[in-house]
Amino acid sequence: CYLLEDGLYFDTSTVSDYGRLARSNDDAGESRIDPVAGKRHPQDFAIWRTSAPGEMRQMEWESPWGRGAPGWHLECSVMSQKYLGPQFDIHTGGIDHREIHHPNEIAQNQAHSCSTDSGARMWMHNNFLVDRSGKMSKSSGEFLRVQLLIDKGYYPLAYRLMCLQAHYRSELEFSWDGLGAALTRLKRLVMAAAPARDAEPAGPTDRRLTDLLAKFDAAISDDLNTPVALTLLEEAAAMKKIDAGQKRATLAAMDAVLGLDLLTIERADLRVRPKTATITADEIEATLARRKEARAAKDFSASDALRDELIAAGVEVMDGDPLGWDWRLEA
Incomplete structure (x- = not known):
């Protein structure tokens, strides 16, 4: 010196x-x-x-x-x-x-x-997370924070999944469309994992699962190759005709690395009310109940009117889906 x-x-x-x-x-x-x-x-x-x-x-x-x-x-x-x-x-x-x-x-x-x-x-x-839209800055009063994601109706772990989709040494471009796609991917993973959630964990012995775990370990050991690891997690979650306890243990082992809470969150948890929403969940459920009554009475004009009312309030009605409805998210 x-x-x-x-x-x-x-x-x-x-x-x-x-x-x-x-x-x-x-x-x-x-x-x-x-x-x-x-x-x-x-x-x-x-x-x-x-x-x-x-x-x-x-x-x-x-x-x-x-x-x-x-x-x-x-x-x-x-x-x-x-x-x-x-x-x-x-x-x-x-x-x-x-x-x-x-x-x-x-x-x-x-x-x-x-x-x-x-x-x-x-x-x-x-590497950097970049925003090329020019819409985010401290001067505009809007920049990327977890609370901003929540205010816009995005479950925070969707952002984590979006980041895991790119290798950590690669530049990642942020967009609301990209975050929306990551949220959809997270929803599918949660739904696929749901049947195994309550099963008693059992050490994987099925060759299909042990092979996936070996590939997962190799991907993570390969300079944290999380994009490949995610596809292996999806493959395990989507696997049919397999012991539920072994599947749960496999998903738990993979998720312990990726941190997506697949075995603790439910699909309804991903439904986050946007700050700008003008309607509450209770009001949505009440409107859906009235719509169900109208459909049962074959009053389809009233049913359609109630559906349009919900759409105008930023709600997506999902007929035939057990969840029933979700928020229509916008950037």
Whole structure:
């Protein structure tokens, strides 16, 4: 390290494989860093930031290098070592941290431990979720939060399923149509799993199920290949003429990894009332009861009028479906 007027800097040239995580040991990716006069190398980073004369940070402390605060890379190294130890299993983060933040963490960890240990045995980086519609922003007052999904009538686990449909290292484009498709897929999975929900779990011995579990394990072990894992979960859920207890145990094992709660939620749970709805579930049920009476009396004009009334209120009437109705969701 070396001291400059504004703080203490780490000399990255002292780390022989600096940037290996980002597959780079040159200046690429450093354009996001503001240049600092006196730095020996563009990649060098602050271990300690000294407060400027007359400046008062919200949080600052005295140090041998002046009053100030630790660099943000250092904060992560200190927290992870305090709570997880000097060498833990998996360190995750956004793909934007692969070029700068995480290489700096690794350099600090190696210097502190006087070893080649990076601080974690595996570093994993997820790609971005992007919205190309331009409709979401803080300025517009609408940006992606779980509460926004609920307000629009989407069960939150549909969003989880949508994310699992793409590999974590692949960019995922968000759209309400895509979320709606994921919700439909989740509904089908819940319906397929329902017959096995109350069965007594039994260790899978059926070759069809053990083969699926082996393929599932291989997919997850293949850099968390969740898109393939999902298709195997669907295959297991759709399997007919098989022991219900073995099927339940198989679904439980797969869902323990994917976290879709297939064996605890019911189809009706996925029916979330949108914030903009002008009608309650009780009012819908009452209208459907009147419509049933009208149909029994062969008063089809009244039946159609009641159906149109529900459609106008954002309700989808599902004749012949045990659920009876659902919300018509819009973006």
